[in-house]
Amino acid sequence: xxxxxxxxxxxxxxxxxxxxxxxxxxxxxxxxxxxxxxxxxxxxxxxxxxxxxxxxxxxxxxxxxxxxxxxxxxxxxxxxxxxxxxxxxxxxxxxxxxxxxxxxxxxxxxxxxxxxxxxxxxxxxxxxxxxxxxxxxxxxxxxxxxxxxxxxxxxxxxxxxxxxxxxxxxxxxxxxxxxxxxxxxxxxxxxxxxxxxxxxxxxxxx
Numbered sequence: 773x774x775x776x777x778x779x780x781x782x783x784x785x786x787x788x789x790x791x792x793x794x795x796x797x798x799x800x801x802x803x804x805x806x807x808x809x810x811x812x813x814x815x816x817x818x819x820x821x822x823x824x825x826x827x828x829x830x831x832x833x834x835x836x837x838x839x840x841x842x843x844x845x846x847x848x849x850x851x852x853x854x855x856x857x858x859x860x861x862x863x864x865x866x867x868x869x870x871x872x873x874x875x876x877x878x879x880x881x882x883x884x885x886x887x888x889x890x891x892x893x894x895x896x897x898x899x900x901x902x903x904x905x906x907x908x909x910x911x912x913x914x915x916x917x918x919x920x921x922x923x924x925x926x927x928x929x930x931x932x933x934x935x936x937x938x939x940x941x942x943x944x945x946x947x948x949x950x951x952x953x954x955x956x957x958x959x960x961x962x963x964x965x966x967x968x969x970x971x972x973x974x975x976x977x978x
Contacts, residue, residue, distance in 0.1 A: 807910040808897050812881045812889040816934040817854060817912045818866060818941070820876045822927060824920035825950075825964060831915035832856075832879045834889060838896045838908030846905065851913075852889060854879035866932065866941050916950065917967040922960060927951055 815834070819827050830853040839847035857880045859867065870876050881889055889910075896908035914931060927950040934941045953963050 808893045808908065810893075810910065810935045812886045812893075813883075814934075814936050816857075816862065816878060816880050816941075817914070818859075818862075818869075818876060818878045818932040818934075819914045819916075820869060820871065820874050820930040820932075821916055822874055822923065824923055825916045825918050825927065825929075826875060826967065827877060827879075828915045828917045828967070831913075831917075832877075833913055834881065835911045835913050836889075836892045836896065836909075837911070838899055838905045840904070840906050850892060852881070852885050854912075855882040862934075862941070866934075869930070869932065869941075869943075912944075916964050918964050919967050922964075927964070 812834075817832060819832060821827070832854045834852045834854060836850045836852075837848065857878050859870075859876060859878050862878055866876070866878065893910070896905065899905035900908055912931070912933060914929070916929065926947075928947045929950055930946050930948070931944045932941050933944045950964055951960060954960050
C-alpha cells in the first residue's frame with residue numbers, strides 16, 4: 773500500500789479524501805504505518821468544526837474494511853462508534869489546535885469495544901494471510917450535523933489522529949470545505965442536516 777493510500781485509509785470525511793488536504797508531515801510520519809498494528813486502547817481521533825456544526829451522534833467511528841478486489845461478495849465492512857473524551861486529558865499538543873469560533877472534540881475507542889477491535893484486526897490479518905483478502909485497513913470517519921443555520925462561505929473541518937504516544941497527534945485532513953461535497957444528488961442540507969432531525973441514540977455494529 774502506498775503512503776498516499778495509507779493516509780486516505782485513515783480518514784474519510786463526508787467522502788472527502790483529497791490528498792491536497794493531507795499535510796506532507798503527516799504523509800511522512802505514516803510512511804511505514806500499518807493500521808492493523810495500532811493498539812485500539814491508545815487510538816484517539818479529534819474533529820475541529822465551526823461552532824454552527826458538530827459531529828453527528830455516533831458519527832465519529834472506526835471503519836474496518838477487508839476483502840478481495842474485484843470480488844464484491846468478499847468485501848466486508850464493520851463500523852464501531854467512538855466515544856467522546858475530554859480535550860484536557862490529551863495535554864497541550866492538541867490544545868494548540870483550538871481555533872476561535874470552532875469546536876474541537878476528542879474521541880477514543882470505548883473500553884468495551886477495545887477487545888472487539890483487536891479481534892477485528894486479527895481477523896483481517898488472518899484473512900490476508902489465508903488469501904481470503906488482498907486488502908484490509910482500519911479508518912476513522914466523521915459525519916457532521918448543524919445546530920444553527922448554514923453560514924455563508926467555507927465550512928472548514930479538520931481531523932486529527934493519534935495512534936500512540938510516540939507518534940503523537942497528526943493532522944490527517946486539514947481545512948476540508950464541506951461545501952465541496954455538494955453534488956447534483958446530495959445538497960449541503962443533506963450532507964450536514966440539522967442535528968435535531970437525527971436519531972439521538974448511538975448505533976453500534978453488531
